[in-house]
Structures are given as structure tokens and as C-alpha cells.
Amino acid sequence: MARVAIVTGGTRGIGAAISISLKDAGYKVAASYGGNDEAAAAFKEQSGIAVFKWDVGDFAACKSGIARVEAELGPIEVLVNNAGITRDAMCHRMEAEAWRAVISTNLDSVFNMTRNVIEGMRGRGFGRIVSISSINGQKGQMGQSNYSAAKAGLIGFTKALAQENAFKGITVNAIAPGYIATEMVKAVPEEVLKTKILPHIPVGRLGEPEEIARCVTFLASDEAGFITGSTLTANGGQYMA
Numbered sequence: 001m002a003r004v005a006i007v008t009g010g011t012r013g014i015g016a017a018i019s020i021s022l023k024d025a026g027y028k029v030a031a032s033y034g035g036n037d038e039a040a041a042a043f044k045e046q047s048g049i050a051v052f053k054w055d056v057g058d059f060a061a062c063k064s065g066i067a068r069v070e071a072e073l074g075p076i077e078v079l080v081n082n083a084g085i086t087r088d089a090m091c092h093r094m095e096a097e098a099w100r101a102v103i104s105t106n107l108d109s110v111f112n113m114t115r116n117v118i119e120g121m122r123g124r125g126f127g128r129i130v131s132i133s134s135i136n137g138q139k140g141q142m143g144q145s146n147y148s149a150a151k152a153g154l155i156g157f158t159k160a161l162a163q164e165n166a167f168k169g170i171t172v173n174a175i176a177p178g179y180i181a182t183e184m185v186k187a188v189p190e191e192v193l194k195t196k197i198l199p200h201i202p203v204g205r206l207g208e209p210e211e212i213a214r215c216v217t218f219l220a221s222d223e224a225g226f227i228t229g230s231t232l233t234a235n236g237g238q239y240m241a
């Protein structure tokens, strides 16, 4: 029987590549998304992957959303916490709302989703949880005190959850992508991208979403059962954690 996987923020950017990679590997995939109905409809049309809309920053919405997914596809065995936003600003100019929005979508979401699938995984004795962190959670990034805090927090969460669940057949890992060619990175001012970021990537280019998706599909596989609590860094050599 095909395993069921859910990818938050799974209809665009890195998330879309992850959803497709898991589908190609034989999983039954659900892609959740928060707002962009048009992109989600186009993604569903092109990929044939089921899409579900809710706010991952809202615990009750995650609970009911997951119930809908499980009613349609079956019990979730692979959770990919990918949903993420940026609200970049120097901390001394950051609005409280920009802090709250990023912590809610990028970090609260990881608890909200995990809490609503972990008991089922423990009961069945199998689970894979992969959360998408960032190079900027490892090294910090000016203009991203909110995002760096959320992405670093997710790594601590991963290590604690891995310890709690290792003996239940559940692995919990994080991936820390560097700068990947998505809308999020393209939103960085061009001058900053050209002069401050690209020159620091030894591989000499941005990463591709599929390069992160392959990492997820590997960590989700049965064969990766001895890897837990780890952070897999994929950043073109920009930062060696």
C-alpha cells in the first residue's frame, strides 16, 4: 500500500517540487496551502496532486485539515513541514506583526501539524517527519531576525522530537537549504542578491527546488530509518554547519 504524505506549502516553490518528488516515488500526496487559490488550482491540474487549504499557523485548522486529508487519503505516515514566509526588515524597524506572522507560519505550524499526526504515527509504529529549516536558521541573516529565529527553533524542535519518538519507528529530521531559485529568493533586492549573496555560494549558482526535494524523498524513505535528529545542509557550500 502506498504511504500517505502531506507537504505544507506544497503547491508552490520548494514545496511543489517536494510534492511531485514524493508522488513520483509512489506516495499518495496531499499538498496544503494557505492562500493562493489560483496557484493551487494550477498545481493540482498539472500534477494531479490533491490540494487542501488551511492556515498552518492555526492549531484548530490543522486538526480539522488533517482529519480531511486522512478521511480522503488514509493515515498520514510522512509529514513535511515546508510552509514558510518571509517578512524581512532590520529588527530595529520590524513591526510586531512581521515577527508574529513569521513565527506563526514558520514555527507554530511545525508544532500544530506534528501534534496532530504524532499520536497516529506512534500508534502505528512508523513515521517520517521532515522540516524545512534554512541556512539562515544556522548562520543568522541580517534583515531576518524573525525568520532566522523560526528556522533555528525548528532545528531544536527536531532534535527533541527525534529523541521522544526514535523507539516508536519515527524519524525526525530537518533540511537546511541555502538560496534556492524560488519566488522567495527572487524577492530579495537584485543588487543584494548579486553583490551580497551569489558571490558567497562556492558552487556559483542558486539551488534548484528539485535538489531539496530529493533530500526530502531520501529522508522519508524506509531506507533512511537510522537517520534521526539530523539537519541535512544543502547550500552549495555557502555555510558549512
Ligand code: CAA
Residues within 6 Å of the ligand: 086, 088, 089, 090, 093, 133, 134, 135, 136, 141, 142, 143, 144, 147, 177, 178, 179, 180, 184, 185, 188, 189, 192, 196, 197
Ligand atoms: N547580506 C549582506 N548584506 C545585506 C543583505 C544580505 N542578505 N541584505 C542587505 N544587506 C546590506 C545592504 O546591501 C546594505 O548595505 P550597503 O549600505 O553597504 O549597501 C545594508 O545591508 C542595508 O540594507 P538596505 O539599505 O536594503 O536596508 P533596508 O532597511 O532598506 O532593508 C533588508 C534591509 C530588509 C535586510 C533588505 O536589504 C533585504 O531584504 N535584504 C535581503 C535579506 C535576505 O537575505 N533575505 C533572504 C530571503 S530568501 C530566504 O529567506 C530563503 C532562505 O531560506 C535562504
